[in-house]
Amino acid sequence: MRLTKGLGKFVSLVAGILLAGACCVAWASEVHANPLNRDPLVREAYEHFYNLDYPGAIERFERFHAAHPGDPQATALLLNAVLFQELYRLDMLDTTFYANDGFLTGRHATAEDPKTRDRILGLADEAIREADWRIGKNSNDIDAYYARGWARSLKCTYVAMVERAYGAGFRLATKARDDDAHVLELDPNYVDAKLVVGIYEYVVGALPWPFKLLIGFAGITGSKSRGLEMLNDAGNRGGITRVEARTVMALFLRRESRYKEAIEMVRSLKDQYPHDFLFCLEEANLRKDAGEGMVAVAAYQEIVSKSAKAGYFPEARLELAYFGLGDGLRGQRHYGEAAQAYERAAGNRNVGPELKIRSLLAAGECRDMNGERALAERDYRAAISTGPDTSRADAARKRLRSPYKGN
Numbered sequence: 001m002r003l004t005k006g007l008g009k010f011v012s013l014v015a016g017i018l019l020a021g022a023c024c025v026a027w028a029s030e031v032h033a034n035p036l037n038r039d040p041l042v043r044e045a046y047e048h049f050y051n052l053d054y055p056g057a058i059e060r061f062e063r064f065h066a067a068h069p070g071d072p073q074a075t076a077l078l079l080n081a082v083l084f085q086e087l088y089r090l091d092m093l094d095t096t097f098y099a100n101d102g103f104l105t106g107r108h109a110t111a112e113d114p115k116t117r118d119r120i121l122g123l124a125d126e127a128i129r130e131a132d133w134r135i136g137k138n139s140n141d142i143d144a145y146y147a148r149g150w151a152r153s154l155k156c157t158y159v160a161m162v163e164r165a166y167g168a169g170f171r172l173a174t175k176a177r178d179d180d181a182h183v184l185e186l187d188p189n190y191v192d193a194k195l196v197v198g199i200y201e202y203v204v205g206a207l208p209w210p211f212k213l214l215i216g217f218a219g220i221t222g223s224k225s226r227g228l229e230m231l232n233d234a235g236n237r238g239g240i241t242r243v244e245a246r247t248v249m250a251l252f253l254r255r256e257s258r259y260k261e262a263i264e265m266v267r268s269l270k271d272q273y274p275h276d277f278l279f280c281l282e283e284a285n286l287r288k289d290a291g292e293g294m295v296a297v298a299a300y301q302e303i304v305s306k307s308a309k310a311g312y313f314p315e316a317r318l319e320l321a322y323f324g325l326g327d328g329l330r331g332q333r334h335y336g337e338a339a340q341a342y343e344r345a346a347g348n349r350n351v352g353p354e355l356k357i358r359s360l361l362a363a364g365e366c367r368d369m370n371g372e373r374a375l376a377e378r379d380y381r382a383a384i385s386t387g388p389d390t391s392r393a394d395a396a397r398k399r400l401r402s403p404y405k406g407n
Contacts, residue, residue, distance in 0.1 A: 031239050032191075034073045037239060042060075042077065051273065051314050052275075058082060062078060072131040072143075075123055075127035075130060075147075076147045076150045079124055082120055087162075088315070088317065091320060092352075094281065094355075095251065123151075131144040131145070145179045145180075145186075149177075149183070149193070156173045156176060179196075180197045194238070195230075198227045202231070202252055205225075247269065250265040259287075270283055277307075277313045280302075280303050280313075281321060284300045288327060300324050318345075319350065320345075322344040322348065323355060326339070326362060335369040342379075346382070353386055357383050360396070361379070361383045361395055361396050361399075364383065364396065364404070365399065365404040368399065380399050
């Protein structure tokens with residue numbers, strides 16, 4: 001059981017962090033990368049991607065993919081956009097979802113769409129096959145190794161985060177790391193490859209000592225400091241990974257409780273992409289975790305206010321902001337207002353089933369803490385109805401038997 005939990009932690013950290021961002025097309029001298037990334041259509045597609053206009057990004061990447069048949073990089077670019085659109089639909093791009101081990105060990109409600117799943121896995125396998133063919137023709141094809149590593153990391157993200165298939169995710173994460181490590185062996189200036197290798201190094205280095213010792217026998221080693229060094233280089237000099245590397249750095253700084261540095265990192269991303277809903281949300285999340293109380297509450301309220309302005313956020317998942325607002329208010333013991341925010345999250349028309357259950361359970365607990373037992377029971381019953389076979393439904397049944405009194 002402990003080994004399974006440790007493996008799940010390892011895979012979820014690798015995969016979850018890989019989903020933190022995508023690629024920003026920027027160039028530095030003496031940095032090597034696939035020339036396809038400089039194509040004007042790719043740049044245009046990423047402008048839509050970073051404003052969370054996924055349909056606009058996908059339409060352009062589909063055109064680019066059609067214009068470059070058999071090229072694994074073109075396939076990986078399309079795969080990346082399709083995957084992130086689905087993760088956003090599932091409310092899985094909010095980092096609070098992965099904040100505790102309940103994500104790893106609990107039973108969850110995920111509205112997986114079979115058609116989209118098949119497209120994601122099909123594109124990943126297509127990119128891997130295309131890269132394999134090119135590597136078979138030229139064992140030093142750096143662009144093919146990089147594209148294969150990227151496709152494997154994206155497939156890892158889906159199978160670990162959505163399907164929670166940690167064994168398969170572990171194998172994919174390791175293979176992705178091996179591909180990018182080989183890229184760096186062939187060309188140390190292919191800086192983009194440092195992203196996946198840096199993530200892998202940090203995560204392995206951050207594992208508990210007993211698990212680290214166990215996987216060490218299989219030749220799996222890592223170093224937090226070396227990982228951060230590689231990510232810092234990708235963030236400063238990367239060709240298409242500058243935004244992603246800085247996003248990952250912010251997540252790791254958050255894990256190290258270095259909140260001030262993490263907030264500064266996210267604010268730089270927010271300044272670059274002010275209409276990216278997720279960067280705004282992450283700053284509010286960080287301020288909440290940093291203990292900034294009502295400053296975090298104000299940040300969530302600002303997101304809600306900006307969302308009311310037509311076109312400010314091309315695609316806003318307001319349920320995520322309301323859930324964060326509920327957490328912020330709850331931390332300040334404003335239980336009645338917190339319950340209302342959680343209920344707003346649960347009632348949003350686009351909310352995914354997992355976040356809806358989390359919101360209803362939290363709302364019920366706040367209602368109990370506020371002495372509103374009848375409203376608490378209503379929320380608990382709604383949580384159970386939404387996902388009767390989930391771990392949080394079990395918690396709601398417990399709350400129905402006995403009012404929540406806090407931890």
